[in-house]
Amino acid sequence: MRDEYFELFIDNMGEATSRREVPASSIDKYRGVLPDRLLTYWQQEGWAGYAGGRFWTVDPDEYTPLLREWIKRSELADIDDYHVIGRTGFGTFYLWGQRYHRKVTVSCADNWVLAMKGEVQTPNPDPDRSLGVFFAMAEPDDFDFEDSEENHLFERAVQTLGPLSESEMYGFVPALIAGGQARIESLEKLDMSVHLVLLHQLSHG
Structure with missing residues (x-):
C-alpha cells in the first residue's frame, strides 16, 4: 500500500x-x-x-x-x-x-x-x-530543462527524438560547457553513460 x-x-x-x-x-x-x-x-x-x-x-x-x-x-x-x-x-x-x-x-x-x-x-x-x-x-516541470528562452524542452524532445529508454538521456551537442546552446535543435538522444563520461572530461579537463 x-x-x-x-x-x-x-x-x-x-x-x-x-x-x-x-x-x-x-x-x-x-x-x-x-x-x-x-x-x-x-x-x-x-x-x-x-x-x-x-x-x-x-x-x-x-x-x-x-x-x-x-x-x-x-x-x-x-x-x-x-x-x-x-x-x-x-x-x-x-x-x-x-x-x-x-x-x-x-x-x-x-x-x-x-x-x-x-x-x-x-x-x-x-x-x-x-x-x-x-x-x-x-x-x-521540476525535472524538465529550459532552453535559452526559458521554455521547457522535454515534450518537444520526445516529439522530435522519440522517448527515452532506461539507459538514454537527452543531451546537447555540442555540450553547454563546450559552448553549445540550450535549444531543441541542439538536443540529441544519447547513451547516458557515454555522454556523461564525455561531459566529465570536458568539465574537469
Whole structure:
C-alpha cells in the first residue's frame, strides 16, 4: 500500500511509464544506508521512469563509478558517501548521503552542484520524512530543462527524438560547457553513460 507521500507523487507525475523489479539483494545492501522509505518504494514500485521519462528512480550501483569521478574534486567527496537515488532525462542526478542523510542535486549538463552549505554536514533528524517530502513535492516541470528562452524542452524532445529508454538521456551537442546552446535543435538522444563520461572530461579537463 502506498503512503501519503508517494500517493501525492503519483497524483503529480502519473503512474510509471517504465519499470524494473528490484532484487532483494539490493534492498538488503542498502538497508541502513538509504532511508527505509526509499527501500519500501523500491520494493513496491521497482526502479521506474515517470512522466514519460522526465524522472527515474535508479539502481545506485550502476552510477557509483561515474559519481565518484564527478565529485572526487569537490568538497562533497570529503563530507559524505553519496549514492544516486534518482535522475532526470537531461542528466541531473539526485544524491543521498549515507552519513548525514542529506540530498544533493548534480546537474551534469550545467556542471553545477546544488547543496545547502552547512546543511550537508548536519545530521538529518528524520531522513524518511525528508525523502517522502522530496517525492510528494515533485512535479513534471521540476525535472524538465529550459532552453535559452526559458521554455521547457522535454515534450518537444520526445516529439522530435522519440522517448527515452532506461539507459538514454537527452543531451546537447555540442555540450553547454563546450559552448553549445540550450535549444531543441541542439538536443540529441544519447547513451547516458557515454555522454556523461564525455561531459566529465570536458568539465574537469
